[in-house]
Amino acid sequence: MTGPAGVILAGGLATRMGGGDKCLLPLGGAPMLEGIIARLQPQVSALALNANGDAARFARFGLPVVADSVEGFAGPLAGVLAGLDWAAEQGIESIVTAAGDTPFFPQDLVARFLVATEGMEHPLALAATPDGRQPTFGLWPVALRHDLRAALEGGLRKVVMWTDTHGGRVAEFDGAGDPFFNINTPENLAKAEASL
Template identity: 55%
Template sequence: MPEPVLAVILAGGLARRMGGGDKPLRSLAGQPLLEHVLERLRPQVAGIILNANGDPARFAAHGLPVVPDSLPDFPGPLAGVLAGLDWAAAHRPEVTTLLSVPGDTPFLPPDLVARLRAARAAAGTPMACAASGGWPHPPIALWPVALRGALRAALLAGERTIMRWTARFGCASAEWSTDPIDPFFNVNAPEDLAAAEALLRGGAAGS
């Protein structure tokens, strides 16, 4: 039986290209973007938490623990990963691995966790991240809870780049095809929402 994996959805950014506000709460095909992410994740993980800053009540309808960054000034996705690792250590001690995904990726593949696990095992590395079309997606990755102390120290020392930090320990890569759709398509701007709607209407996104 594979070890349980806890997922953290990263929603702690400022969404400047969307005009501010919470990207995961934007509507896509009649439901919040966040719900599309949750539908993809739920069958693959043993639990899901949301990394977001500010009033957690705005996410209450989704029934998720909301965990803010523990460091000030929005230091980026690594801070969200650290928040997830710390929450796992405190509340789910049986979990040794965290999956991180951005809150604006509505087409995550159904084999995300399985293939990241396989890549990590094959490479003998503590971490694995997703890639598609030859491009890495560092925020979509598996992280060992045991490295949370090292990550906190790096963030406090000013580290903000995921790939530079993971390179210290070793991070495998799992590649997905972008045909017929990039499973890691992310909604950064209003035109991306329109494109995602079109993909869903056309059936290219699958399920």
């Protein structure tokens, strides 16, 4: 069995940043997405980007771009489903998701998910810090994609409601700083730039 594939979730509307693609904002002299790819790619067997609209704007990154199949910006779960459908086409059994606006996530993210889900028939887990679960960082089994599609079509939007239904576990992350610090505002971007 190959290891999980990676899917970077960048399908949001970025309303607090004035719209557009947060992952393309400059951080450390390069698009934030470049650093996220560099951090996730060594941990996974393949990598895709979940984004909506014209995929050509991401061509320079050389990743497959998968769009939400559920209408109306249904949130992170729609991106997870798009990633699961793409992984199924590749014959991959699971994906790990990372947010496209969270540049400092752990470099042992996938390894910790695999430890947390040992023995599960359908490995499913979310990252968690002492502040709570991080719903855009998870390990998701392709085997549950049809169940997820049905839940989304039924109106479900809360990640933890779906993962709890399936006995999802948590992978605990703590230590210095906030490994899941995400960039939602211009002030957050300035803070991230200062911490580089």
